[in-house]
Ligand code: SF4
């Protein structure tokens with residue numbers, strides 16, 4: 001929420017923060033391939049009375065690429081967005097993309113622990129003409145944290161009235177949401193917190209809308225997204241393994257919470273069919289698309305027509321129009 | 322003694338004889354296979370320090386060879402030759418020749434950080450893999466990997482405009498690697514599935530290609546980053562004794 005930072009805000013329990021209005025960092029992917037995620041996230045927020053205020057003049061966080069040219073530049077790129085958030089008077093920024101979420105969290109960690117990162121951030125910020133970000137000023141949260149903390153399962157259960165009932169879902173979190181664990185100090189903190197080895201926030205939210213989550217061992221497996229283009233065959237192999245395992249676990253749908261993971265699963269699902277003749281039928285949907293429809297939004301409102309493994313007929317059969 | 326675990330020995334280090342007599346004793350047949358003795362003299366004592374001087378390589382000295390990284394590794398499950406624990410061992414021992422045998426697969430690390438999660442010594446093997454791949458390129462042992470070309474195209478795009486346009490990054494990547502604008506598999510995918518590819522999807526890609534996303538007021542920032550990268554790459558080149566021609 002918008003307010004001045006004081007010592008007390010920094011030490012208060014993050015759960016006490018008012019998350020009805022947060023800064024929103026969509027990231028580049030949500031303006032391109034992840035358009036449906038952007039659209040459904042905003043639609044869900046609106047339906048639940050939550051306000052997202054886009055970070056002014058945000059820039060790309062560096063994804064998985066810039067760190068290989070220079071890790072400190074990636075830290076700077078991410079930190080600049082935190083400065084922009086702070087300038088708008090917000091102390092919470094929500095990033096729905098795993099890559100963005102991960103990088104902002106990592107910048108926060110590195111600026112608190114790594115003198116080289118601090119030095120680089122100060123040097124580049126000074127030349128670019130803006131104050132260098134100081135760690136502790138802004139809390140970065142994922143879209144999952146946002147809905148879990150700002151709304152919660154009870155309220156979601158009330159609003160959705162079990163509309164996802166009987167839908168068998170494998171929840172896929174990918175790599176960047178939980179690894180490496182040291183950049184996520186809020187995870188693994190006992191009851192109520194997220195787990196890095198068996199994440200469950202997405203499971204919890206979808207279950208509150210009636211979904212039946214299958215026991216899926218590859219929740220945090222890697223799809224090879226870092227080399228989706230430069231080593232496409234490996235990616236296809238890794239994705240095919242994720243898809244067939246989800247099907248073997250009885251899933252009809254794989255729920256995603258990241259535009260990169262989502263696109264990677266979609267593209268390599270097609271590629272596996274085309275090149276290896278391995279067809280899989282599991283549908284791939286953003287968790288925000290599922291929650292949106294459970295809240296009564298139309299397929300169109302949550303951008304379902306943009307999904308590659310066309311889920312429209314399946315959803316209709318499930319009574320979601 | 323017959324050698325049971327031949328798979329553990331490279332074929333060129335195994336010597337067999339059809340007929341062999343040693344000190345008047347005929348040891349032909351089962352007993353005539355030997356492993357060549359090996360003395361290593363060509364250690365590269367600088368290798369660990371050089372890799373540690375590259376971003377991500379800093380913690381390599383902490384490794385105590387537990388193998389948790391390889392055990393958890395995504396790429397190792399795909400290709401058993403992909404072995405971060407072993408490579409770290411070779412680097413620390415200065416066994417450059419051995420490392421070079423795997424020079425063409427080290428870049429394939431997918432940065433999933435399963436190793437980082439498992440490592441009890443905070444080595445950050447993921448970053449060590451990146452530093453090693455980088456070292457191989459800087460030393461001229463390998464050409465620039467496809468992945469490095471992609472990283473560079475991506476970074477150029479960010480530094481230039483503050484945001485990326487996915488299609489642009491792809492076009493630059495295919496162009497720089499001398500591939501057709503879309504490699505055959507991607508073209509097949511698009512052509513074979515035009516009917517299936519959601520219209521909205523193509524529309525969004527086209528839209529960003531035309532609008533070329535850009536962060537407002539980015540100019541000075543891009544220049545500041547470029548300066549920084551230039552200085553850093555010069556420092557790294559110096560650490561590797563490549564002054565002048567290093568970096569990208
Ligand atoms: S992780 Fe992806 S979406 Fe997020 S800012 Fe970076 S490139 Fe853009």
Ligand code: SF4
Nearest residue numbers: 174175176223225261
């Ligand atoms: S699962 Fe794939 S896209 Fe998602 S974070 Fe891992 S590598 Fe990236």
Ligand code: SF4
Nearest residue numbers: 394430431433434436
């Ligand atoms: S980050 Fe690289 S080395 Fe580490 S587990 Fe993943 S693929 Fe293996």
Ligand code: SF4
Nearest residue numbers: 384385387388390440
């Ligand atoms: S997990 Fe860490 S300590 Fe163990 S072998 Fe790998 S790098 Fe070394």
